[in-house]
Amino acid sequence: MEVVQSHRKSSSNNVTVSTLPLYRSAPPLEVRLEDFELFAMDRLRVLKGISDGLGRGKKPEEMEKLVADLWKANMRHPQANEEANKDIISHFVLRLVYCRTEELRKWFLSMETTLFRYRFRFESSEAQRALMSEFKLPYKAVSNAEFESVKDKLGQVARSMGQTLASDAIFYKVPFEEVPELVAGRRVFICKGHAYVAMNQVVSLVVTQFRSYLSKALILTNRKWTSTVREQEKDRLAPIVEALCTSYLGPDYSQPNEAGEISVKDIDHIAKTSFPLCMRHLFEKVREDHHLKHGGRMQLGLFLKGVGLKLDDALAFWKAEFAPKVSAERFDKEYAYNIRHNYGREGKRTDYTPYSCQKIISSTPGVGDHHGCPYRHFSEENLRAALVRMGVSSRAVEDVMDKVRNRHYQLACTLTFEAVHGSSCDAGINHPNQYFIDSQRILQPKNGSVA
Amino acid sequence: MTKEEAENGRDDMAIDGAEQANAIPDGFNANYLRIYYGKLFPHADMFKWMSYGNDGKHPACDKSYFGRREFSFTLENDIYIRFQSFNSVIELENSIKEKCPFKIDIGPVYSVDPAKRHAYAGDNVFTPVERELVFDIDITDYDDVRYCCTGADVCLECWPLMTIAIKVIDAALRDDFGFNHILWVYSGRRGVHCWVCDGKARRLTNEQRAAIADYFRVYKGNENSHKKISLPGPVLHPFLARSYTEVLKGFFEAKLLPNQSLLSSEDRYEKILEMIPDASVASELRGRWQENKRASMSKDDINLVRWDQLKSVLQSGKQKTQGIRRCVEEIVFSFTYPRLDMEVSKHMNHLLKAPFCVHPKTGRVCVPIDPNNCDEFDPTTVPTLSQLVEELNREGLRQDTENEWDRTSLGDSIKFFRTTFLQPLLKSCKEDIESSYNTKLQQSKNTLSW
Numbered sequence: 054m055e056v057v058q059s060h061r062k063s064s065s066n067n068v069t070v071s072t073l074p075l076y077r078s079a080p081p082l083e084v085r086l087e088d089f090e091l092f093a094m095d096r097l098r099v100l101k102g103i104s105d106g107l108g109r110g111k112k113p114e115e116m117e118k119l120v121a122d123l124w125k126a127n128m129r130h131p132q133a134n135e136e137a138n139k140d141i142i143s144h145f146v147l148r149l150v151y152c153r154t155e156e157l158r159k160w161f162l163s164m165e166t167t168l169f170r171y172r173f174r175f176e177s178s179e180a181q182r183a184l185m186s187e188f189k190l191p192y193k194a195v196s197n198a199e200f201e202s203v204k205d206k207l208g209q210v211a212r213s214m215g216q217t218l219a220s221d222a223i224f225y226k227v228p229f230e231e232v233p234e235l236v237a238g239r240r241v242f243i244c245k246g247h248a249y250v251a252m253n254q255v256v257s258l259v260v261t262q263f264r265s266y267l268s269k270a271l272i273l274t275n276r277k278w279t280s281t282v283r284e285q286e287k288d289r290l291a292p293i294v295e296a297l298c299t300s301y302l303g304p305d306y307s308q309p310n311e312a313g314e315i316s317v318k319d320i321d322h323i324a325k326t327s328f329p330l331c332m333r334h335l336f337e338k339v340r341e342d343h344h345l346k347h348g349g350r351m352q353l354g355l356f357l358k359g360v361g362l363k364l365d366d367a368l369a370f371w372k373a374e375f376a377p378k379v380s381a382e383r384f385d386k387e388y389a390y391n392i393r394h395n396y397g398r399e400g401k402r403t404d405y406t407p408y409s410c411q412k413i414i415s416s417t418p419g420v421g422d423h424h425g426c427p428y429r430h431f432s433e434e435n436l437r438a439a440l441v442r443m444g445v446s447s448r449a450v451e452d453v454m455d456k457v458r459n460r461h462y463q464l465a466c467t468l469t470f471e472a473v474h475g476s477s478c479d480a481g482i483n484h485p486n487q488y489f490i491d492s493q494r495i496l497q498p499k500n501g502s503v504a
Numbered sequence: 505m506t507k508e509e510a511e512n513g514r515d516d517m518a519i520d521g522a523e524q525a526n527a528i529p530d531g532f533n534a535n536y537l538r539i540y541y542g543k544l545f546p547h548a549d550m551f552k553w554m555s556y557g558n559d560g561k562h563p564a565c566d567k568s569y570f571g572r573r574e575f576s577f578t579l580e581n582d583i584y585i586r587f588q589s590f591n592s593v594i595e596l597e598n599s600i601k602e603k604c605p606f607k608i609d610i611g612p613v614y615s616v617d618p619a620k621r622h623a624y625a626g627d628n629v630f631t632p633v634e635r636e637l638v639f640d641i642d643i644t645d646y647d648d649v650r651y652c653c654t655g656a657d658v659c660l661e662c663w664p665l666m667t668i669a670i671k672v673i674d675a676a677l678r679d680d681f682g683f684n685h686i687l688w689v690y691s692g693r694r695g696v697h698c699w700v701c702d703g704k705a706r707r708l709t710n711e712q713r714a715a716i717a718d719y720f721r722v723y724k725g726n727e728n729s730h731k732k733i734s735l736p737g738p739v740l741h742p743f744l745a746r747s748y749t750e751v752l753k754g755f756f757e758a759k760l761l762p763n764q765s766l767l768s769s770e771d772r773y774e775k776i777l778e779m780i781p782d783a784s785v786a787s788e789l790r791g792r793w794q795e796n797k798r799a800s801m802s803k804d805d806i807n808l809v810r811w812d813q814l815k816s817v818l819q820s821g822k823q824k825t826q827g828i829r830r831c832v833e834e835i836v837f838s839f840t841y842p843r844l845d846m847e848v849s850k851h852m853n854h855l856l857k858a859p860f861c862v863h864p865k866t867g868r869v870c871v872p873i874d875p876n877n878c879d880e881f882d883p884t885t886v887p888t889l890s891q892l893v894e895e896l897n898r899e900g901l902r903q904d905t906e907n908e909w910d911r912t913s914l915g916d917s918i919k920f921f922r923t924t925f926l927q928p929l930l931k932s933c934k935e936d937i938e939s940s941y942n943t944k945l946q947q948s949k950n951t952l953s954w
Contacts, residue, residue: 210741213739229681230712230715233711236718243681243743420645
């Protein structure tokens with residue numbers, strides 16, 4: 054009997070071959086219609102779980118565990134090749150769902166890249182090297198001679214991150230633009246445009262490639278969908294695709310409900326009772342300084358739009374607040390345009406959506422700015438003082454600070470909400486406008502008008 | 505003869521009255537600007553620069569390239585017009601002369617002519633494809649560490665903060681990132697701009713630009729969170745270490761500390777003591793300095809004496825925690841390290857003022873700065889619009905109108921721009937265009953082969 058050496062993926066053992074697909078091309082498989090939707094929903098649970106984890110500021114080790122758990126719970130199949138098929142099919146179905154607008158693409162790209170990153174980390178180093186060559190990364194390992202010449206600098210970089218440089222460390226030399234994350238964090242030595250990347254940082258290289266490829270693929274998918282597929286599939290796949298998307302994206306608060314309209318005179322009161330800390334702070338600063346820099350105007354302005362402030366009232370509000378510093382004429386010239394822009398009345402006519410917690414937390418307020426998330430961006434003392442001013446009891450303040458120290462900013466805000474309103478918030482806070490609506494619901498449960 | 509002398513009337517005035525009539529009142533207005541755009545503004549050089557070699561005759565030259573660049577004009581009554589584009593140097597020159605903009609901004613090169621953008625619908629069809637990597641450093645961002653001026657004022661005491669910013673960033677752009685074609689420009693009032701024009705830089709994505717900006721970022725926070733600089737890790741990254749030893753430390757100790765009297769009075773030294781994470785160390789120093797309010801025995805500047813005391817306490821072998829030892833560097837960094845406007849650098853579609861514009865509030869021309877000699881740059885002697893107009897008048901009526909700038913104070917700046925920046929850049933562009941053409945030719949030959 055002849056034993057034939059097979060190099061193709063076998064369902065019984067996949068010791069040497071990587072199980073991580075690159076999703077380069079849609080598989081020529083037959084898929085049952087039920088599986089089309091079910092597989093996608095399972096994968097979506099994984100992606101949504103990742104999104105949640107990122108929003109809560111989980112550290113890399115926690116994310117690694119989270120991804121492993123999510124994958125195990127939703128995507129496993131006793132037969133390895135069935136699992137691989139589900140993996141690939143679900144990815145391509147979700148491409149159809151999430152290719153259709155810029156915001157959807159951005160979200161999908163972000164989650165799939167994060168998923169890929171953590172799955173890549175689980176792979177053995179041979180598997181990782183194999184994947185690297187599949188990406189056709191033309192980067193060679195740094196020669197011994199060159200390594201000797203830059204060893205000091207490489208050591209410095211390692212020590213600056215609290216690590217040590219092994220004498221037999223392998224490094225790759227790549228153009229710096231291939232590893233933006235490592236450059237941004239000053240985690241590599243760069244010389245004459247080349248970054249010296251350690252083997253354990255190679256993940257970054259591969260992930261960048263993956264991301265860039267998927268980004269382009271999504272654009273192409275969108276074109277194909279819009280031009281041919283949607284029409285062909287309007288009775289079969291299109292309804293499934295469209296339903297998948299809306300069932301999982303939370304409300305974006307871009308359409309404030311009519312009952313929740315507010316006017317300028319209401320703002321003072323609701324700021325004290327129902328604004329989350331980030332918006333309270335911005336509002337107080339506007340009152341105090343009669344000015345806000347751009348980041349603050351955007352964050353607060355869009356929030357107010359979501360709360361129900363109409364364009365004319367918004368213009369009146371900002372104009373009145375800025376009046377001590379900015380003449381009416383100058384206001385019209387320099388600020389009114391941007392406010393109208395936010396309401397979709399100028400330029401691209403995009404109706405901008407109020408920022409979610411994730412976006413606010415990841416912003417970078419600089420000198421003179423007051424936007425951002427206070428739980429992340431304030432010093433401990435300033436945050437405590439602000440919480441006390443909000444009426445949070447000292448014991449609750451300790452609980453909040455504990456969450457902050459562990460970088461669970463949204464949980465900190467949730468605890469604040471619970472302390473201020475005296476009731477629990479099970480869903481957790483992930484959008485300032487959600488905080489506002491939930492607050493109003495508690496304070497004014499019967500009629501629809503503003504508390 | 506200066507304006508002052510003309511007004512006072514010199515006794516031994518052998519010059520005739522025509523000289524007095526040439527004294528131009530100071531100021532910035534459309535009439536002077538018209539003359540400036542007519543005779544001094546280097547339209548052709550700007551065109552050549554922005555063409556990056558595509559105005560040549562080589563078959564690989566992209567004739568549409570210059571026409572896809574966005575310019576924006578701010579006109580006299582604060583009227584702002586965007587998405588201006590031009591197909592030739594003549595169109596550019598005529599439009600500038602006709603509209604006489606108070607400010608010209610340069611935007612990115614788009615995928616299609618900006619003037620035709622409405623014809624293209626949908627995502628990603630009208631989109632920036634090239635844009636220089638740019639930086640904007642404004643001295644008002646340093647207001648919390650300079651005591652001589654605030655706001656829009658600048659003097660020779662605090663200007664050196666810009667000088668060291670240039671040195672730190674320029675060295676990193678060349679040595680770390682490998683860029684070569686870098687132009688530093690005075691912003692006309694209170695800061696500097698940097699244009700990195702290598703092909704590789706122009707083609708960077710927003711994400712890559714953000715990465716470079718973050719590589720340079722050391723400050724986090726604002727008045728809501730107190731610690732502004734954080735240098736974690738037992739050792740500094742080579743870029744920060746080099747900046748510290750080669751530029752920042754020396755400048756801080758020799759110039760900034762004494763000139764701004766950072767340790768001489770209580771409210772000033774408190775600011776520095778606040779940065780020390782260990783309260784007992786801070787109060788030890790505080791105690792010593794409060795006792796020593798009167799001038800000490802030594803003739804040395806009190807700031808330097810106190811700084812030495814601070815260093816020896818913080819860096820002594822007794823200090824166990826690394827946060828204490830690192831404190832000295834953090835203090836120096838917080839005062840001197842460059843403060844960049846991140847948003848300017850991160851987005852391809854950000855518009856930035858063109859070099860050789862005139863600043864409406866100061867009348868000064870946005871002239872290039874030589875990074876190799878930036879210590880010598882003096883913002884208070886940069887040519888002003890009225891000064892240049894006066895210089896033109898003084899030269900009288902000449903017949904040839906070529907290179908009028910050469911007879912004015914602007915001459916040196918334009919020559920510098922050409923020899924150190926423009927010519928090397930264009931030479932390199934030409935080589936790039938030719939070599940990529942040859943590569944493509946070779947590739948198509950290869951695919952045709954059996």
